[in-house]
Amino acid sequence: MRAGIIIIIIFLTLCLISGQVLCFKVIGCSGGSVMFKCMYKSDEQHNSTPLNQREFYDQLKGKYFYISKSVFIKCVISTETQRRWVYNERFALYDDENSRFFTVFIRNLNREDAGKYICGNNQKWSHDVELEVNNNSSSCGTSVIRSAYIGQTITFSCEYEHGFKTHTKVLYRVNGDPVLVLNSSQSSQSSEEKFILSDSQKDHFTVTIRDISAAERGVYLCGVERDGADKPPSEKITHITFIKEIELKVLRQITSVQVEAYISKSVFIKCKFPEEFKENKKFIQKDSSKEISVDEQNQWIPHGKVHMFDDTSAGVLKVFISDLTAADEATYRCGMNTADDHLFMKIRLKINQGDNFRESSESVAVIGESVKLSCNSPEKQQLIKHICKENKKKICQSISSSEKQRFEFSDSTAGVYTASISNVSPRDAGVYWCGAETRHEHLTSVSLTNKHQLTLTMPPVIGREGDSVEIKCPYDEKHTEEACLRSGKCLSKEVKYLCKGKCFTKDAQNIIRSDEDHVIKPRISVKDDTELNLFTVNMTELRAEDAGKYWCAVRDVFNLPLELMIIMKDAVIHEASVGGSASISCKHIRNQTQKLFCRGDQPNICIRDGARVSSNKRINGRFSLTEETSAGVFTVKISDLREEDAGKYWCAEESSGSFIFTEVQLHVTREMISDTKRETSQETEKPEITSSGTETVQETEKPDSFCQRL
Template structure:
């Protein structure tokens, strides 16, 4: 006889141990630079080993694990508080591009998240537009772009280094005006124009026109600008004889037709004497239609040989070569710019003796003895590398009236010797991370020493120079081909924020460019929304934002590290769908929503909702998601 047993109710919980990737992480970088790959993991895995691997992730494919701090070009750090581990790949090469896996060890199958690394060369571009201009003029750099980037941020930077261009931009389409730089945009013709006023020779060099892409690397075009000086546009040589007249023809650029013209006598612009106002032997006639003026000197005197170029308004400067009877002629090379007038001379021991009686021999500038047979003399307001100041040569040339006189004259223009910054570089970073400060310089300064300094840039304020590779937390590299030097500041702390100066040494005043470094903590946020859900369910993460960011890129990432969030985003408002993640946006209510389907416990942890700002650091809000096991299911089992 069969017995009927009581009904038994059994409560069963089903656990799914399927290993899946929480979205694909796209990472972009440049050859020769570093890149961070940050991978989040769920609650409960803090003490588990993490690693980065390639290929099939066999033992030989593991690149680095959290049991080792550094291995070859890889370093790793596990932030257990943020439940994120970060692998830094240094000195990237083209072969480093491709697929990687972030791994978390556990009993059974490990947890993997796919990473795709895309690399480009850190130079631009195959085609370079060349522009020439002159000092004090204005110049316009025209930057075309594609229709798809009509609403994207535009910017321009100095140098030829895409990796730091936006960070070091001298002006963006958000700011429109920055000192001598202005930016205007014509969306109809799909181009933006950057105008630079009051150009100096320091403005020479490469510029990159940039368009900021919301995902992937930015888009660039290149321009090479050459700024010429009007000084020494033309050098003419003529001979004159004492007591005879001579006429000097002096051309000038048309835009200087209203400037005062003069003939100058003196060492420098600071002591330049206009001889036209002091003597009847000088007559000036200006022909505006020919953009030229002439000066007639009647009855040449030996003292006229002492006239020399000066840096004053539009005018004429006279240098001279003196030749003793029976001596060979000396070759002349005339150079004149805002810094230097240089010329060569040949001399005899007699002329040397005459030079040695120069009246300023006790001046505080260094004097040098022992003239050689051929001397190169450079005149500068602040520095002289000659064996004597140029004034000594004036004494030589006026030594005796019996010398035959050769007069060489040249046209010079007012040159502004103001050291100025070509815009202010704004650099943004996070405490505990590294930051690069890249500074461009003009052509001709490749061999000059560069440095980074603070405060007044005195000797004690210089942080590092190109004569040293590393100094404390600073390292420096000078790329002479790109005419740009980069200082890396490591392990940033709050006290590192503030004003810096990029410096380039030169005769006279150094060239400075101002840098403002702003820092924030690399974690978020004061308020954290907490969400609970269960395995196999779906969950919606709602991310509000301000009205001003309505048209900006939105994204979400795992972990709590703002510095790498956009780079490691699991989905963005550009993509809308990525595996189990979908993103929708309601601009009217100013919020976007990320939905995650088919949840697993590995989805537990922190998430950052991000809004990408065109300038400055991105804006974030935080959510902590807890995924519990499957909801208990009630099964009725009838036993007979």
């Protein structure tokens, strides 16, 4: 311990010996790096070193760099090898005996590195080095990552303090060994040079790298040459202070593809990477802007209107860009980071200003049935058609194509195709986009052109006056009590609702809740079957005023409409002969309603296929309609009767989607008879409504002849 103290005292004394440069000061930047040279000494200088110090060094081999702290000396790095860098964590040493010096390089400096060091040779000489580490600049120790693709020209800046404006600026490259790349006192700006350094002599200098290749990847250090003082440097340069570190990633292009999309529409792009890199971190980059990294895998990550999904199972980066504008036309790079290389796909996105596609359309589908959506194809020759559904974030994430069975696709005319969804379920409600695919080896794009708002409704429920009906409301599994408890997001059992009018709106009338007892509402009872995910409401003693649009709901996330159609108890039977005419009187209960007369086995089929005559279309060929509002009837006349006119018709009145029907049976005979009609009561003529909603009409006894009817 006492020997260590003696050595330090001797070193401090040697720094004061006149005419001998035995010690020097090195100033570094916290978080930055520093490089300095230890010059060889003559044999005479070595012999002047005290004997006890020489004995300590004589035990060492080659060149060394030691830290001298308090009462101990600790080896940092040493070497016996010439003209090759050796490393020890953050420290590196290079011995070039032809140049009469060796170089010490320290990276990522911190305050604890400050202090006294010794560099020298164990046989002849040594230097005392004082390392100072400060952090008096906002640019001190800055570290950035820049990416460039092969062939690109990139420029970056290196900030420095104003006091260094006259100092020589340097750029070193650290790709294994540190190598000088640029020196501001020697560099020119030839148009053929790969690297160009331009010094503003104000607060920064810039470095430009042209026509980047894979060889340019690595870490670059910006620095200033200086001596041991903070004043402009003297002719003797002792060290270099590096104030900024730039890691340059060079991306290798896999493919280059042009993708066409349309203004105000959307585009879906899939970038497929090699199998061995499928779990590597992905990114998207627009023009020369900063990379947008996908920090989370296997989930959609938003960045403005650009959404990204890193699908690690398939090695695919999905990119969805919505609400396209002219400003979105650019060159994009869909890339991936690796340890020693970076891959990317170049995408030239072209935004077409005009198109012949509809802005949007709306369709209503009945649950359990099918619906057709009409789509435009931007290119006639494309074989693979697509349709996708937006999620809550308006990302069209679920792409289904003609290669799958979920949808059926068929071409109708040139550039137009139809996507059919069969067996529609509650989950199918929402916004859909359709478009056609462009496929390349590593990249697939779907330009989405048509927007469809698909609203779902339950099949209509048909009930007869005085009878009862069941209204069945299916709901998603996530609204079951078990799912509720499993998720931990609800405090009690999910309550289901049946409302007349859309639930949770001011005009809605709550009919019943799943947690209410039927005693409160005697005509209505409820059953919630959580195994079938089915909420069933039974309504008895039906009345005309029960007709209307009802909504099934669970909170405000599940609102599904259905139509309750009421058939009045009394039916109408009308008989007439071929060639004659029939005048059928239809009673109506409510004023200010739309009157209709249509044909069909069921009221809903009658409405779907269209009315023969109505309040809006009073004459239609041989059919005509007149209203007698004061008498509460409207009359439909059918002239020039034919045998095929016989069948079931319906008198209907409609108000805001609420339908009330009266059944009409028209018999047409070949005999010449007078125009007669007969009303029958529900008890004798009422059709039976089966569990499936269809009706069977009891046979009505027909008279054998006109005379018998008299």
